[in-house]
Amino acid sequence: MNAPDRYERFVVPEGTKKVSFEKDTKIMNAASFTIEREDHTVGNILRMQLHRDPNVLFAGYKLPHPLQYKVIVRIHTASQSSPTQAYTQAINDLDKELENLKQAFEDEKNRHEERMKQGY
């Protein structure tokens, strides 16, 4: 009856920004990024990638509520870095990883077909 429309889960409403961020008022180099219409898929890989960055002191994500279709990623970095820098770096690294994975898959498919032809 009053259930939200299904498309609410993945269509960013007009006038809303996909990503917004707010700096922490009390802690230096800490910020929360709010990503609209995303979930664990993006939240978790971002968090894990941020953990690989030694400048990141803390990185975590949460889905505030099942009916609020957004994730909040919180990042706290060391002073030589900044949360926005770490965030951008994490996305770049993940993107490169996936580009690499795609190539690896194409190559492996060719190798696999070659193996099949040779009959084992």
Next chain:
Amino acid sequence: MERPATGVTYQRFPRVKIRELKDDYAKFELRDTCASMANALRRVMIAEVPTVAIDLVEIESNSSVLNDEFIAHRLGLIPLTSSAAMGMRFSRDCDACDGDGSCEHCSVEFHLAARATDSGQTLEVTSTKDLRSTDPKVCPVDQAREYQQALGNIDPYDGDPQGDHRGILIVKLRRGQELRLRAIARKGIGKDHAKWSPAATVTFMYEPDIRINEELMETLTLEEKTSWVESSPTKVFDIDPNTQQVVVSDPEAYTYDDEVIKKAEAMGKPGLIEINAKEDSFVFTVETTGALTAYELIMNAITVLRQKLDAVRLQDDDADLGELGAHL
């Protein structure tokens, strides 16, 4: 502000090994990445890789025993060949039409007309013989399969010889009953409705690292070894008939049930076996509905995940603000 040297990267280089690759099934190993990436790929394959499915049905005449909504729902669930879906538009983003089927960028029209004549037989209305597409690229998967078979492009061993080749049953008509309708198929994703999900199952498991303490194992008698090997609910271990040594015959059969560990403890031999899940190695199993091939599904999942990451980049104005903030 101090910056680390440019070119600093914490990127990984995942490795892939395909074990089995069929049209609608794939099994592969993914290494040198983490569980979050494996899970993101799994989630994207299930819920975010686009396909085409019937979304709007206009019934012209329906005198069958099933009501209009029921038939519309059944039509929606029929998998349609969706290799072209990545290049199509979502009808909500399509500016060439309002998604009513008049536009080839976002929709495909289907027609169905069936009438049971007065012979005594009930007429089976199926996806293979009655559902007609206006676009040869998008049709029910069983029709595409028949076409490929007619061309001889399908390896006979790949198909199921005992399978039922009548297609998907939509409704049965009795003498004199009729069903006529027009349907519009649209691009969509599994997050919206499961009918758009190209995945039947996508799973991954951690590859186990099984280490037998050989020294301790040699203190067991053959009977003890046999009873220990048999304590595993799945056949992970075996006894070499020649040397009577316990060997790992199939590590991936292990279901992380801890039974062999408990058994070793019960036998008074703790530490006989050590089993750990490797945190960077996964074995994926991918099965599709036929809407996409397994390989297409995997490749599209990677593309979609990259698009998602690209969409969550900070916009230039955000970044400027952020840096300004950092300087303040």
